[in-house]
Amino acid sequence: MDLELILNSLPKLLPAALVTLKLLISSLIIGLFIGLGFAILRLNKNVFINKFAYGYSYLFRGTPLLVQIFIIYYGLAQIEYLRSTFLWAIIKEPYWCAIIAFSLNTGAYTSEILRSAFQTIKVGVIEAGKSLGISNKIIFYKIQIPIAIRQSLPAYGNEIILMLKGTSLASTVTLMDLTGVAKYIISTTFKPIEVFIVAGSIYLFMTFCIHNLIKFLEKKYSFSN
Numbered sequence: 001m002d003l004e005l006i007l008n009s010l011p012k013l014l015p016a017a018l019v020t021l022k023l024l025i026s027s028l029i030i031g032l033f034i035g036l037g038f039a040i041l042r043l044n045k046n047v048f049i050n051k052f053a054y055g056y057s058y059l060f061r062g063t064p065l066l067v068q069i070f071i072i073y074y075g076l077a078q079i080e081y082l083r084s085t086f087l088w089a090i091i092k093e094p095y096w097c098a099i100i101a102f103s104l105n106t107g108a109y110t111s112e113i114l115r116s117a118f119q120t121i122k123v124g125v126i127e128a129g130k131s132l133g134i135s136n137k138i139i140f141y142k143i144q145i146p147i148a149i150r151q152s153l154p155a156y157g158n159e160i161i162l163m164l165k166g167t168s169l170a171s172t173v174t175l176m177d178l179t180g181v182a183k184y185i186i187s188t189t190f191k192p193i194e195v196f197i198v199a200g201s202i203y204l205f206m207t208f209c210i211h212n213l214i215k216f217l218e219k220k221y222s223f224s225n
Contacts, residue, residue, distance in 0.1 A: 005194045009185055013195075016181035017202050023095075023167045023177060027102035028160060034103060035110025036145075042115045053111070060108035065166050068105055073097040073173045098170040106163050113155045117148035150221045157214030161207050168203075178202060 041053035060068065076082055076091045090096045121144055129139040171180035182199040186192045 002191055002194050005189060005191055006198055009182075009195050009198045012185060013178060013181055013198055013202060016176060016178045017206070019176065020164075020167050020170075020178040021206070023098060023102065023170055023175075024160075024164050026099050027106055027163060027167075030099070030103035031106035031110055031163075034107030035114055038107065038111035039114035039118060039148075042111060043118055057108045057111050060105050061112070065101065065105050066169050066172065069098060069101040069169055069173055072101045094170070094173040094175045097173060098167075098175055102163065102166065102170075105166070106159060109159050109162075110156065113152045113159060114148055116155075117152040118144060120151060121147050153214060153218050153221070157210065157218075160210050160214070164206060164210065165203065 038053045038056055041049050042057070044050055044053075072091070073094060076097075082088055082091060090100075125143060125147070126139055129143055130136075134142075167177060168179040170177045171183060174180070176184070178199055182195050185195045189195065
């Protein structure tokens, strides 16, 4: 075991960990809005709207994230029309392609998590709001959404951790995230064990922080509706 390599790898991997966190946070924020939108569509009684939202969820949950990244990064670049539009400035960059893929993927899972949370809200809560003369719109935004978000925290916490581990696939499109830099160091030192021990430890530390943050939020906002 090369302890010197482990110590020398840490300063190189920490900045790359920030890239991983940026990917994660950006994807989760965008994915949360996408997920909320499609969760609302899933609750729509219109069969076409419902099926459209279900189709999006089924597509991105039913195919590997790696395939999605490749299609967005390599596939969209093959479309001649896109090269002459403003979209080319986005899809030619591996960073933005990774964020698009991660956002769409986590958005699909988030939509199912939120849909389930919406459906577990007791009818009495909604009826109580109506009895007070509160409009359906206010009930939805001020009562149903906060309750759904709080109830979905345990499942969403798991999704955040899965998404963190999924960001390692960004290295497959030449992005120098934590895994990407680790691979580069390995290619120059030919010592994968030491480098991946450091990279894995950083991932584990980030997972530990996320896990405890979710536990804190669950405890703080837990209530029975």
